[in-house]
Amino acid sequence: MRRSLRRALWAGVVAVVAVAAVPVASAFGAGSVTAQFTATSDWGTGHEVRVTVANGSDATVSTWRIEFDLPAGTSISSFWDADVTRTGDHYVATKKSWAGSLPPGGSFNWGYIGTGAFRTPLNCTINGASCGGGTVPTTAPPTTANPTTAPPTTAPPTTAPPTTAPPPGGKKVVGYFAQWGVYARNYHVKNIHTSGSAAKLTHILYAFGNVTNGQCAIGDSYADYDKFYDAASSVNGVADTWDAGALRGSFGQLRRLKAMYPNLKVIWSFGGWTWSGGFTQAAQNPTAFANSCYNLVEDSRWADVFDGIDIDWEYPNACGLSCDTSGPNAFKNLMSALRTRFGSSALVTAAITADGSTGGKIDATDYAGAAGSLNWLMPMTYDYFGAFSPQGPTAPHSPLTSYTGIPQQGFNSDAAIQKLKSKGVPASKLLLGIGFYGRGWSGVTQSAPGGTATGPAPGTYEQGIEDYKVIKNRCPATGTVGGTAYAYCGGQWWSYDTPSTIGGKMAYANNQGLGGAFFWELSGDTTNGELIGAVKSGLG
Template sequence: MSRPRGRRAIGLAGALILMMAGSLVAAPQASAAAVTATCTKTSDWGTGFGGQCTVKNGTTASIAGWKVEFDLPAGTSIGSTWDAAKSVSGDHYTFTNVGWNGTVAAGASASFGFNGSGAGWISGCKVNGGACDGTGGSGDTQAPAAPGNLRSTGKTSSSVSLAWNAATDNVGVTAYDVYRGSTLADTVTGTSATVSGLSPSTAYSFTVKARDAAGNTSPASNAVSVTTQEGPGPGPGGKKVIGYFAQWGVYQRAYHVKNIDTSGSAAKLTHINYAFGNVQNGRCTIGDSFADYEKAYTAGESVDGVADTWDQPLRGSFNQLRKLKKKHPHLKVIWSFGGWTWSGGFGQAAANPAAFADSCYSLVEDPRWADVFDGIDIDWEYPNACGLTCDTSGFSSFKNLMSALRARFGSNNLVTAAITADGSNGGKIDAADYGGAAQYVDWYLPMTYDFFGAWAAQGPTAPHSPLTSYPGIPQQGFNSDAAIQKLKSKGVPANKMLLGIGFYGRGWQGVTQKEPGGTASGAAPGTYEQGIEDYKVLKGRCPANGTVAGTAYAHCGNQWWSYDTPSSIGGKMTYAKNQGLAGSFFWELSGDTANGELISALKNGLG
């Protein structure tokens, strides 16, 4: 769960603070009927930079895929990338569309961004095989061969999963179009796809075609016919209520374990996730020893009104959680490891899952606090995909890691995972075997928030936690329902998923349009970080005056914020119940009001 996902803003938007216009090259006049690409530095901080490339379709017909490639000098490299798939060979970098942004209409454009290190910049830019300035064209007229061995790898009552053998091409395949009958159902960059939105007990025929960067399309693959399963009802929803307690809240926020009790939240929670333990060198380690188990609490700060002594074996939040559990015996506490900032060690952990699991078990079951914790939560952002850094451990790495944790922790401890909610075609859910790993976890926490925010400083304004899609949404697949449905299609049972809620808002300033989709001048001011603010502050400072996609938003002065209110949470809990989910979770406790206004709405909504 990384948040404050404000740490994401540090990783992404923070790279956009220093704006400058470093264009790729001083190019000759481009052809009026060509596909071009322009790459600029959006920021430069000496030892690194942020960049963006924009592909412009200057032809009179739409293109069905694009590929941008260039070279970097020695000592310069590109790390995190968004809105494109990256591959690297030495100093040569290739970026291809990610499915949803592959089709570019005549006169339209598509962009992708990246962060890099080093002082150099790109050279030898090509788009779809031709020069980026449009002088030369691709010269590629040969279509790929047809994909082979199309087959079904799974099905539910509303989806069919497909896989096929890669097609060959004289230059390179950039995308695959999946057809349901004669209807284009999906476009992906890999050799598998899941087609959703199907009817129960219905036969469908599928084929796949390959495309290259020049837009040449292969013949169709073999056809495969699949009949979807019968459609069971969603079943009753569960009533788990899980809240994250952020260890750093004991500092500037002055939010302590005692506040969970005095707000009335402890009585409404079923589980607390303690965030975070660190992951270093492929091992579970302590995140903040002072906050975790060293800080001495006075009688007034303590859950039970008893002050810590200098010589007691356990102090800090761990000891306060022990006292909270004694006062509320129904509560379970799970130690969460990773998060946005501390996910870097998971790639190394995936190389030796058993050793990682052993280290985690030894730490969670340390005799000093073994009675405090009831299991482990893994927050890897993101397996085989890019977060703060890019992981390349492979599609099966997450499944292997969770298997090792279950084997080591056994059936008497909880093993859970906070996972991506990127439901876009070819997105982060598709990058790892979440379906295969589901057998090893008690539940998943899809992070159905932070879809949009002021890391896109100029907007468009959009709700950071939309429940569903809506006309004008900046990116398809970035909504809660898309994530839940995609995970279901991968074989994740509904009763192993919880719906995520943010107890905070994300906002822009310099906004004149009340409705979503407006432009902005940058991130709105926040108490601890630009562009993000607690609900308890926003409810009074910028009250909600509109809703979109099941989420509230507010336009006040020149600021635009989106956040969940008790009313919108009620609607989302109805969705969770109708989908048969296990309940709901939220990030994080200190964002709520002193009397637990949001957690009350969440608890009441689940019934």
């Protein structure tokens, strides 16, 4: 049921040089309450800073306000877990409403991404006193909150995450919830909440509904709406019931999650790698297909759960797990029928190919013609290379850009984005794809990309693939190439995105005017939402 797979064997060798950023700290002395600025990353043209507010007094500090100046040539481009306002080079950071009070000896972290190389902030005060200490009041003047803050790229604060999502901003953060994750992966809707991910998401894509006999159909009725959740495993601590008509399963849990996060939207995704073959028959009668989908998504048992429909057709008028010859207009016609049936207020989205090669899969379908019917399109900018070519060459599965020796030209995120834009797809309707997993080979003898292999590396659920939360510790990144990370350990070669490379990709998304980012999928992240934090904070 994996999201997408591209099977190709290419050749190429490349040597790379990895550069590690050295953290830099700037502390403002010791006192009753202190603020310490630590540059956790510094890449010359930008830097990431963690700010630690520590309560060294013997009284509880209910709120705090930090004022400081940044030297010329540096500025804050995005921030998280504090409300930050700016006047010229002067910044004011205040505690968010959901963050708890600081007990004696307690501390709290917030952070920001800065432009230029890290330079020590100037004239720092906290609650009106020097950041180095002194007499510190336990309350601060009221401030106006900034609703466009972004969450952490590392660990969450010691206080609980907010129970309501922040107001929706301009950038979309869209994450897939895999239906089958409730089994071996033991990942449930509750985990979206406890990881802090729900507060960072704007949309959840529920994957997948089936496409069969030219119609939308239930994918797994037990996981979808029948599985019983007791109080301990339920997202809101209330057990399911066996009452007639009661909605259980992931649908029931998503209903409760939306009540906790009123701004969060949920979209039901149909198709995927395994079930895309059904679209060929669906394309023969788009109106009948759209009617079947509407009747299923808007079923009275769960109509309030879903805010629209997503189509993951891999790949129209081209070959994926099976081949389709519906013609270049089939996808456009299907999207038009769905928009007509669902109406203008529903979300209609699509996950599409990211093959930017000349004469590749983007060229096989009129995606620009379909864009008018869609809220946004999600080119799957991952799975370009992997151990589905078991002998290699080793190459990153999700390169942002091309690089010398890349096995196939056009197999990178930028190539896909530029091709789609050149065909007339608005940049604001494109989301950049991120994989929350790595792909790897075994029997590799060189650390640089382009090496040969003897087969796929072992994985928890599938050979050649592993969740980020596992691989980050099992085989830590040793270098970067094409805007993404790779790792070499014990004869294995892996590629995956890290918070740092995601930061670079989000900067790219912002520079290109993209509508945001999406990722496959939630269970691959750490328990504290390390990667989604990087996505959210990078988009700003």
